[in-house]
Amino acid sequence: MTEDYRREGPRRVGQVKEVTSLANPIVKDIKALSDKKTREETGTFMAEGLKLVIDALELGWKIRTLVYAKAAKGKPLVEQVAAKTVANGGLVLEVSEKVLSSITRRDNPQMVVGIFESRWTRLSDIRPENGQTFVALDRVRDPGNLGTIIRTADAAGASGVILVGECTDPFSLETVRATMGSIFATPLIRASVDEFLSWQKHAGTELVATHLAGAVDYRTVDYSKKPVVILMGNEQSGLPENLAKSATRLVRIPQQGLADSLNLAVATAVMLFEARRHLLKI
Amino acid sequence: MTEDYRREGPRRVGQVKEVTSLANPIVKDIKALSDKKTREETGTFMAEGLKLVIDALELGWKIRTLVYAKAAKGKPLVEQVAAKTVANGGLVLEVSEKVLSSITRRDNPQMVVGIFESRWTRLSDIRPENGQTFVALDRVRDPGNLGTIIRTADAAGASGVILVGECTDPFSLETVRATMGSIFATPLIRASVDEFLSWQKHAGTELVATHLAGAVDYRTVDYSKKPVVILMGNEQSGLPENLAKSATRLVRIPQQGLADSLNLAVATAVMLFEARRHLLKI
Ligand SMILES: [Co+2]
Numbered sequence: 001m002t003e004d005y006r007r008e009g010p011r012r013v014g015q016v017k018e019v020t021s022l023a024n025p026i027v028k029d030i031k032a033l034s035d036k037k038t039r040e041e042t043g044t045f046m047a048e049g050l051k052l053v054i055d056a057l058e059l060g061w062k063i064r065t066l067v068y069a070k071a072a073k074g075k076p077l078v079e080q081v082a083a084k085t086v087a088n089g090g091l092v093l094e095v096s097e098k099v100l101s102s103i104t105r106r107d108n109p110q111m112v113v114g115i116f117e118s119r120w121t122r123l124s125d126i127r128p129e130n131g132q133t134f135v136a137l138d139r140v141r142d143p144g145n146l147g148t149i150i151r152t153a154d155a156a157g158a159s160g161v162i163l164v165g166e167c168t169d170p171f172s173l174e175t176v177r178a179t180m181g182s183i184f185a186t187p188l189i190r191a192s193v194d195e196f197l198s199w200q201k202h203a204g205t206e207l208v209a210t211h212l213a214g215a216v217d218y219r220t221v222d223y224s225k226k227p228v229v230i231l232m233g234n235e236q237s238g239l240p241e242n243l244a245k246s247a248t249r250l251v252r253i254p255q256q257g258l259a260d261s262l263n264l265a266v267a268t269a270v271m272l273f274e275a276r277r278h279l280l281k282i
Numbered sequence: 283m284t285e286d287y288r289r290e291g292p293r294r295v296g297q298v299k300e301v302t303s304l305a306n307p308i309v310k311d312i313k314a315l316s317d318k319k320t321r322e323e324t325g326t327f328m329a330e331g332l333k334l335v336i337d338a339l340e341l342g343w344k345i346r347t348l349v350y351a352k353a354a355k356g357k358p359l360v361e362q363v364a365a366k367t368v369a370n371g372g373l374v375l376e377v378s379e380k381v382l383s384s385i386t387r388r389d390n391p392q393m394v395v396g397i398f399e400s401r402w403t404r405l406s407d408i409r410p411e412n413g414q415t416f417v418a419l420d421r422v423r424d425p426g427n428l429g430t431i432i433r434t435a436d437a438a439g440a441s442g443v444i445l446v447g448e449c450t451d452p453f454s455l456e457t458v459r460a461t462m463g464s465i466f467a468t469p470l471i472r473a474s475v476d477e478f479l480s481w482q483k484h485a486g487t488e489l490v491a492t493h494l495a496g497a498v499d500y501r502t503v504d505y506s507k508k509p510v511v512i513l514m515g516n517e518q519s520g521l522p523e524n525l526a527k528s529a530t531r532l533v534r535i536p537q538q539g540l541a542d543s544l545n546l547a548v549a550t551a552v553m554l555f556e557a558r559r560h561l562l563k564i
């Protein structure tokens with residue numbers, strides 16, 4: 001029952017392709033997306049779950065490949081996203097659960113997986129307006145932390161997440177998973193330290209950095225006067241001095257207890273909900 | 283160079299034992315602590331890192347076994363904790379890095395690992411006083427979330443974390459790691475739903491639960507009148523009705539954006555920093 005996509009010759013665009021073999025070259029290509037290098041070369045990444053795929057399509061993300069489990073065949077929502085994928089010139093694969101497990105590296109995989117074109121917003125296109133809040137992360141390393149921060153930024157109504165310096169890739173499977181769909185709703189920007197520093201000079205923002213040396217209580221800043229950028233140091237070493245110096249305010253979250261510090265995603269969340277306190281209503 | 287602890291016969295308490303073999307039965311016993319069942323039967327768990335072990339001993343936790351890498355031998359702080367372990371009747375193991383990697387399931391293991399007696403606080407011993415805040419978690423499942431919540435509770439100055447119903451084990455290696463040492467500083471309580479409900483009837487607390495049906499903005503509650511219990515539903519299904527009914531306030535954290543909800547550890551952090559807002563000073 002081995003199938004080989006290439007051997008079967010060209011097919012009409014959008015035709016559903018059945019795949020049960022792990023050796024299938026399309027499956028291999030999809031699995032290769034676990035490598036950052038492959039994601040960057042192809043400009044694509046993987047997202048799991050029918051709801052996520054529907055949300056992504058509604059938000060205008062370009063789908064290259066839709067993969068679904070045989071068991072999901074015929075379900076109206078699955079058929080709808082399959083039709084949309086075809087209409088966009090994408091490929092639709094119907095696969096065995098074994099193949100889905102292999103693609104997603106999970107025992108109980110989601111029934112639907114989408115391969116999307118990744119999307120970066122250019123820093124030069126970001127012109128912050130009052131009421132907007134951005135999160136800037138200095139060399140964030142942990143994929144789960146980054147995903148949780150993107151999810152929180154979305155929930156708090158932030159306008160984007162700026163990755164400063166060498167950060168973990170937001171399009172890794174682990175990060176995308178942790179965003180719970182917010183990867184599609186939150187503009188992502190990457191910048192070197194120099195690019196970030198020269199951008200922020202003219203951006204007219206309140207640049208609020210958390211810092212151990214911060215003498216200012218994070219709750220005493222007026223977050224309503226200007227657009228706000230919340231700058232967070234990385235998990236290991238905190239904020240380097242050149243970035244700390246660029247901040248208009250160095251703040252600290254008061255803490256008690258034994259722990260050295262809060263988890264990065266937690267600290268970012270506490271900052272975000274404070275900075276947007278006047279903007280969030282029930 | 284294979285060593286077998288049992289074959290070499292009884293030794294004086296506290297004598298340092300060199301171990302290089304993964305087959306050594308003490309090493310096997312330590313590795314068995316990755317099973318919840320073994321942790322519960324032995325009443326012990328593992329914590330990594332010299333700083334954590336020092337903190338734990340200072341806080342009065344009982345150490346059963348200290349394990350350190352050959353490379354750490356002779357370092358004053360390591361010698362001190364070794365001497366303390368011996369004084370407490372514990373065992374000290376000097377091991378190869380290979381053995382440490384195997385014990386901690388890490389490529390670059392910490393140089394020092396401690397096996398401690400686990401410790402639960404009884405719910406009946408908890409008599410909340412004004413100014414105290416507790417976190418109650420309904421069937422929390424994710425070890426990383428639980429660890430991050432314990433870390434945050436410690437940092438925010440909470441007085442304990444109550445695990446209601448079937449929760450993930452706080453003494454698992456993954457959770458202990460995520461607590462960053464706060465496992466030793468935060469009282470942990472476990473309770474069935476019934477135990478929790480009957481305890482809270484007489485505890486005289488403001489029991490604030492986050493709930494999708496909550497019509498009350500979490501920032502409008504007066505957290506200063508009574509001791510506070512923050513009750514959080516689980517990752518998948520939210521708070522069940524019998525627990526929600528027990529709450530004196532059902533609140534919601536206002537959100538914007540695509541995501542359904544905040545990550546559990548993030549939501550707990552936002553609640554904790556709000557409930558203790560009047561108590562936290564820089
Ligand atoms: Co939301």
Ligand SMILES: [Co+2]
Nearest residue numbers: 255256259260
């Ligand atoms: Co602290």
